[in-house]
Amino acid sequence: MLEEKCSKIDDINNQIEELSKECLSLKDKRQCPNCHAEIDVNVDFCPKCGAKQETPKDYTVEDVESETEETETTEKSEETENSDEDK
Numbered sequence: 001m002l003e004e005k006c007s008k009i010d011d012i013n014n015q016i017e018e019l020s021k022e023c024l025s026l027k028d029k030r031q032c033p034n035c036h037a038e039i040d041v042n043v044d045f046c047p048k049c050g051a052k053q054e055t056p057k058d059y060t061v062e063d064v065e066s067e068t069e070e071t072e073t074t075e076k077s078e079e080t081e082n083s084d085e086d087k
């Protein structure tokens, strides 16, 4: 019972977070992931804590960087290390 309520709270908290994010983006603001300060969307660094901000390319910041790395090259890449430049 209690667990159920707790997960509900979690759920609602998530919703609040989502909505506040939306709210912020509507105001051209965002929240610093480090100190949770309300900062401008187009700043590179948080004015409060100086944390580097990922500048959102799009409206939603939801997309997680999903790099599809399929570099399954069957080529036998011999170790070609450029160690020619000896200083």
Ligand SMILES: [Zn+2]
Residues within 6 Å of the ligand: 032, 033, 034, 035, 036, 037, 046, 047, 048, 049, 050, 051
């Ligand atoms: Zn910050």
